[in-house]
Structures are given as structure tokens and as C-alpha cells.
Amino acid sequence: MKTQYTDNRYPRVVIIGGGFGGIEIAKGLKNKEVEVVLLDRNNHHTFQPLLYQVATGTLDAPSIAFPFRKMFRKQENFTFRIADVQRIDEANKVLDTDIGTIPYDYLVIATGATTNFFGNKDMEYYAMPMKNVKEAVGIRSYLLQNIEESLLKTDPAERAPYLNFVVVGGGPTGVELSGAIAEIRNHILAKDYPELKKEDMNVYLVEGLPKILANLSPQASEKAELYLNELGVKVMLNVQVTGYDGEEITFADGKRIKTKTVLWSAGVAGQFPEGISKGTIERGNRIRIDEECRVVGTKDIFAIGDVAAMVTDDLPRGHPGVAPVAQQQGRLLAKNIIRIINGQPTEQFKYFDKGSMATIGRNKAVVDIGKIRFQGFFAWWVWMFVHLMSLVGFRNRVVTFINWTISYLTFNAGIRLIIHKYRRPNRIEELDDMKIN
Template identity: 50%
Template sequence: MNIPETNLPRIVVIGGGFAGISFIKKLRKAKVQIVLFDRHNYHTFQPLLYQVSTAGLEPDSIAYPLRKIFRNNFDFHFRMAEVENINSETNIISTSIGSLHFDYLVIATGTRTNFFGNENIAQNSMPMKTVPQALNIRSLMLQNIEKADITADERERKRLLNFVIAGAGPTGVELAGALAEFRKGILEHDYPELDEDEMFVHLIEGQDRVLPPMSEEVSAKAHKFLEKLGVQIHLKTFISDYDGQTVTTKDGNKLETATFIWAAGVTGAPVQGIKGEAFVERANRYRVDEFNKIMGYKNIFALGDIALMETEEYPKGHPQVAQPAIQQGKHLGKNFNKMLKDNKMEPFKYFDKGTMATVGRNKAVVDIGKLHFGGAIAWFLWMFVHLWFLVGFRNRVVTFFNWTYSYINYDRAARLIIRPFKQNNT
């Protein structure tokens, strides 16, 4: 592998998500060599993936080149590759482009979609964890509406205009709200031969309320917002199968649909090589100490979604969302600066800044400590926070312009089928 030799400590980072970039940013002036591996050459702002999938934003509004983020870092190197194995005894990682020795290893690989072992659902549903997957959903959604516009078969039109989402967490709720607004704002104008009432959005959740991780108060508000938008909500409902044509629930109900989006869960995305008690198989996460060091390893760390830090407040680890990843990344970067100067490292303490989800125009819900509220104020707060954490000034400006344009015109400018979706697209 063509990485310059160095006498400095070499820190290898796997993953350019929130945790990985937050960590590397804190080492901008440190006298170390940093090598970052990722399957993509860009960082993805995952909280806004649903807007790409529902034609609200173009993908370059929520993605940013990794090399550009770290162009001012001292001795930084990026390689687009898949890390396949970690040899902790020799301190060597094996990748799809070769092997590399490390002095320190930081694993920040995040999560992947969890289909809970259901092969049919894995094969036929639409996950949404990456930009290509979001573009697949956008293309499929628009293709199916185009097909519905020309078919004379009423049953086929109903199947093409039936959109089913599994999982009523923040991702599922935001997707459902965006699709419902697409129906109200776009369908009657772009497709005058289709009736708005022919398009249905179904949201299926196994628990007894939407947004289960959030407070009951905001959950009730979100439920009300969704119903007002016309979303059909199915609670205490578990999906057993999807064959590409029909969603089947465990209680025997069936929903014919050509668009089934799976947002019902995630699991860790580990790299082979970390063994023993350090790897928690049920969660696919690495057990770490208060310094994010993987248990039983001296120089290997894990951050964010892949890290399981068990505390009294979080006995099952921190939630697999952006804030713990960002905070752990920043904290470990500070600790590395201390360690490199032979100073004592400080334990990590998570500060919960709250949780929020948007349902639609002027409709969002927010949990911040003991404050639970929803509506227009929550929606503007949601917009401000997401703009603030987007990487890159251009992305913030473009996203703000798109949101302003959509707010004024009730429009979604990115409804383009650039890459037609075919089953098994990557």
C-alpha cells in the first residue's frame, strides 16, 4: 500500500462518519500520521438521507469529500478501501487494497441495516443507510408513480401508489411525513390524471407508539401530525415477510406494495479480528472502557455506534445516533493529544443534548431534558440544528436555499430519475 513511511506514531482510522471525522479534526496539528479508510470518498450527513430519498435534496447537499475536510491536517492520508481484517498481535490491518501497520487503531465503522435474519425482506425491501440507497428509493418512488400514471389496471395502480415503511423511529417518521407531503404538494400538479387520494403511506411499528425512544408526550404529538398528513399508522404490528409484491404481517394482514422501505433497525458494522469478551455479538458492538479503548486491547479504540460503553445511566451503551459519536470522537481526539504529551487521559461523559424529529412542514417534535414540545418552533429548531452540523459552508447554503424554496412553493425540486432503479442495485 502506497503510504509514506514515517517515524511518527501512525493512527489508522476506519470510517469517515461523525465519530471518525470528529476525532481526526481534533488532531489537526498533532505530530502524528493519520490514515483514514472508508468505502466512500465522502462523509454522509445521515440525518438528512430521507430528504434525498423523497426528492427534497440532491445528494451533494448532504455529502462532503473526505480529502477536502482534512486538507489542512498534518500528515493526513485517505484511502478508499474496505477493511477486511485486524491482526492485533502484529498491529496490521488487511484491506481490499493491501495491508498496513498501525501504532494506534480507531474503529468508527457505524452501523448497517438490521433485517433480523429475514432473507426475503433483506432481498426485496429498500434500506436507507447510504447515499446510493437513498437515490434508489427516490428513483423507485418516482418510477412507480410514473407507471401508475399510465396503467389501466386499478389493482396495479393501487400497488404502485401504496408506500409502506417499516419502523416508526425518527427515520421512519420523517420518511412517512415527507412522502405524505409529496402526495399533497406534488401529485396533483405533476400528475393531474392521478387522484391524490389514490396514494397511501403506511407506517408500521411493532411497539405501541411512534418514536419509541422519545417521550410519550412528543410521541403523541408526532402521531397526531402524521394522521393529519394522512399517514396510515399500524402499531403493535410485526412484519413477517415481503416477497416483492406483498407485505405480510404476523397477524395475517397483507398490504400489496411496490415500494417497501425498511427502517426498522440497525446493528453494528464490526471488522473481523476483534475477539473474546470485547465483542458483544448480540449487538455487533465492541465493549469499550471509559476512554473508548476496546476491552483487552492496549492500542485499539472504538467510537460511536460500534462502541458499547456500559455505564449506570446507559447499561446497554449509548444510543446509536449522531451526538454520542460526535462527542466520543472529539473527546478521544483530546485524549490522544494528552496521551502524546504523556498527560493523563480523562474519562468520557456523555452530555445528552436532546432528541428531535421532523414530521413535515411546521411539524416537528423535540425532547430536551424535561422540555417536550412540538410544532413550528420545534421545526425551526430542527432546521437550525441540522444546518449547523452539516459539513461545509456550501452544503449549508444550498440546503437552506432548497428548504426556503420548498417552504414558499410547496415544491421538491430534486424529483429526477437520474439512475433508474433495478433490483440488486448497490
């Protein structure tokens, strides 16, 4: 691949994936004597923590997406390509991609995680994941399509499946998503659909563990559950999903819920191209890296973020799959690659945990910062401020601020648009085919 920088023949750092980790390392290499090549399947970075607000119509999709070319237009040593990397050829130091063969001197795998259905084909087939903008927009359409569809059913038993929304997985994504759907039920349903009552719609949050937000403090877990109850979300704990046939979801304890909509946020797994030695793959399909983010057993291949597991005695499963880990690893690795090139000693990664938070609804959030834990109105403001400031781009911050303000004041913000109709696959073969029309 020829880039605008090729002629100089500085060492080429190829980064696969422009998530939180990938963009940090690219930025960290600005003005350095390297050629930076970023490859991604999309032409934009996605701010994943707010995907649920796109899925529930509070934000427009462009507010949480930012084109890479716009982001890096002032970085001279930067080249971007839309590409799907199929295989890493370590021996020849090249990548096999859908746009041809791309050589690298240093490779950074920052490909993140994808939805993990734990081998349940039925679930993969019928449930909806939410890991990118297209999937979030698909959920928005599908929720609205189902409410519209429910109006055509006069028999309450026939109507119910369209108005039962089941979210599986009680981590931050599941909590935020189910809370936001409950707010649609509480504030919008009866106003937009005079034929329906709030009580016609049910939102379930299903979690296999005895508590939600298991990675946060006990206070945060308890308070989040209380908030969800207040919003009318039916929280089901200690419940194992056994199956879903597109019409009815079943649980290990014999319970069942008739529903057209199962949103799956119960697990993630690392995703990466072929060519990584099987021996280095850890639990959750993450690539084992050393404390300098180097893929164990390789020389010039690094991995950061959700796709990587820095397994140590203290952390037998590596760091949690959250944005700050990826960002901090990206920033350090940028420095380390320059040190390696210059023959200087490198620095080991130390994670600085800034805390965790989740929002449940209007005025309701939980925040853990080290030993400091708080919940409620102030936590909600902290959550909003942190997320607003983390968004990429002035335009996106302003537009998001406006959407949130109008939403808060009117109880009626919302981009309740069906632009691309979501069509659920009817056959297993359609899975790989497009799901959004």
C-alpha cells in the first residue's frame, strides 16, 4: 500500500481498529518519525458508551460517531484505509486484507470485542446485539416497528409479545438500555400512542448473577436495582436463559416470556484476524500480552484494549474491558514504540482506575471512584458531564448537550424515526446477510 508518507520510509506502525485504544496510539505517534496507518472496517470512531442512547432515540447516530479522516486531518504522518484485515502473516510482516497486502514494521491489534452469544445459535439468530452504530439504529427501528405493530393486534395475548422488551445481561449496557426503554414506556408511550397504556408495555432485565452491575460496589448494585424498580423495570436475578425461538424466551427455572425483542448485552469476546498462535488465546478470546502490551511470543506485534489480556499474578484474567484501559495502553504503547525504535528502555503498563459509573434514568446514576461512592442526582450530573466531555468533536458535544437539555425539560426529546427498517432474519442463512433495510 502506498501512502502519502511512504517515500520517507520511516518505520510503519499499522493499527488495526480505531476504537478508544487505536485512536490514542495514533494520536500519540503524531509528529514522530514513524508512518502511522490506521485500518478499520468503518470510516468513523464510535463512542460506544452512548450507543444505548442512539438505540432508544435520545441521540442521533452522528453525535456519537466521528470520521477518522476528520479526526486526523492535521496529522501528517497518518494514513487511513477502510479495510477488513483477514490474516496476520508474522513471518513476512504483512497483513492480508480485503484491499490487498499491507506490510508493517510494528503492528498494533486494537480490534476490540464483539458480542458473545456463548455458542447459543438460536440466540445469535434472534436476539439483537448492540456493539456498533448500525446495530443501535437497528434497535431503535425495531422497538418502534414493534410498538406500531402492536396496534394492529386487538387480542391482548397477541399484542403482548410486541410490547414485552427483554434485555439480557445486567452490566452497565443492560442497565442503561433497560432504564432508557422504561423511560420511553413511562413518558412517551401513552402520549405518542393514545391507544396504549403504560401498563401494556413491559421491560425486563435478566441477569444470571445474584446482582446487577457486579463489577461495581455493592452500594452501586443495590441502588441501581432500586432505581430500575422505580422505573418499572422487572429485574430478574439469578436467572439463566435457556432458549429463545424468536417468539418466547425461556429460563432455567421454567419461567418464560413471550417477546419479539430480546436485546443481548450478556457478554463480549475478543475479535481479531487469523494468524495469532492458539497458545496465546485466553478466556473470552482475548490475546495474551506482556506488561508492555506485546503479544506473548512475538517481537513486533502488540495488542491493547478489549482484545488483549495482560495476565499477571494479581490479574489472572487481565484488565476489565473498559475504555480507560484501552486509552492508557494506547498512550503508553505509542511512547514505547518510539523508545523501541530509538533503542531506549521501555516502560511497563500500570492501570490507573478512574472508577466506574452507570446511568439508570433521569436523575438516577451510580458512581464509584475508588472508595468514594455516590448515587442519585449528583451522580447523574457527573455521569453526563464526563460523557459529554469525552465525546469527540465540538459539534457532537453541542448537539448532544442540546438533545439532553430538551429531553430533560420536555420529557419529549427523541429521535423516534424508522429510517432503515429492521428486518429480523427468518432463516439462519440470513444471519450473515444484512439485517437492516
